[in-house]
Amino acid sequence: MRTLTIVSERHTYPVLVGAGALSQLPWALSEAGLDERRIAVITDDTVRQQPIAQELAHVLEQSSYDYSFVVIPAGDAHKSLDTAVYVYGELLTMGFRRGDVIVALGGGVVGDLAGFVAATYMRGVPFIQVPTTLLAHDSALGGKVGVNLPQGKNLVGAFYPPKTVVFDTRALLSLPERQWVNGMAEVIKHALIGDANLFAALEAQPLRECPDPTFLEPILADAMQVKVNVVNADEHEAGLRQVLNVGHTIGHAIEQCSHYELGHGEAIAIGLVLEADLAVMRGMLTMEARDRLVQLLRAHGLPIRPQERDFAEIAKRIQVDKKHGRRGWTFALPQAIGRVEVVTDIEEDEVRRVYERAFEGENA
């Protein structure tokens, strides 16, 4: 098992990663000063049926914790204020108090929503992330919590760090192949941002399915370390943290336009390609590096072309992205494999050009 450390303004917290990490949860609760608290485990109706949920219940029972499950419907369409209101109601019904603890058991949807509930219920209760998807190697770290609005992704939220993250990689054994691949998009994103060696290792041996834990752990830890380094330098996204958003300015718009038919990682893969095209058009990135990115995404079975033909629909959603200042649009664009830069003067017309070009010669 490996431990990474995140230094937040509120508190420093450990990220435990490895097969069997869940057995460390009572220790982690105790280290965070949360012994003998009441626990609400927020999860979704798919994760509730998985072995990892039974395992969590077993661990809590063994340590005599008083716990209850609060179950929400699976899927990004439910990462909403309506679902948060439902969860607040369930917590009130069970008499959940300020001193009690929320455990987010699930992928990024559960983590973001449960974290948002934790940040806001009675003005804030402690919470713990127990990620269960590969994609959540990203979402469980860094304290961004929130929900979507009909107008755009993650438009309401907070920076609210968990007390600890316990990532038991055995959870990934029940993940469907599509969800594995979905998570690989953010692993590739982390390699693109800050680890050219990881990028090359994935080129040499693509991970189309969950490998043996001894092989997976260092790869996962390297991807997570890229995020940890950025978050530790700029927790509240004053500047540098925007690099973690590469692929997302267009990707979020694509994700929402698909009405969440596309997974987050699938949409981000398409966004990464289009934003790499934009970087090439601006003379920031070589065509060779762009082609390596496209090949790596393809090798992992990720989509690389958008489906939504109406750029106006995409532009409407890009417009509400949280990164933009008052002048142009702000994008995080790749400069090289292992380096991303924030650009603040992107014109809508440039994005339209790369977007519409993606449909040219599509049947060739």
Ligand SMILES: NC(=O)c1ccc[n+]([C@@H]2O[C@H](COP(=O)([O-])OP(=O)(O)OC[C@H]3O[C@@H](n4cnc5c(N)ncnc54)[C@H](O)[C@@H]3O)[C@@H](O)[C@H]2O)c1
């Ligand atoms: N806060 C952040 O920093 C951050 C970072 C990246 C992504 N996100 C957010 O994360 C979300 C995407 O996360 P996701 O892809 O994990 O989606 P998700 O939580 O919807 O999980 C994907 C699917 O896998 C199922 N699932 C989860 N764990 C499983 C398991 N162990 N076995 C079987 N099925 C399982 C879920 O029920 C769901 O149907 C998006 O809303 C995105 O905006 C947030």
Ligand SMILES: O=C(O)C(=O)C[C@@H](O)[C@H](O)[C@H](O)COP(=O)(O)O
């Ligand atoms: O942690 C970050 O910062 C990220 O940008 C990670 C992204 O992968 C993630 O999807 C995040 O939720 C996007 O944040 P947002 O600020 O664009 O909503």
Ligand SMILES: [Zn+2]
């Ligand atoms: Zn993301």
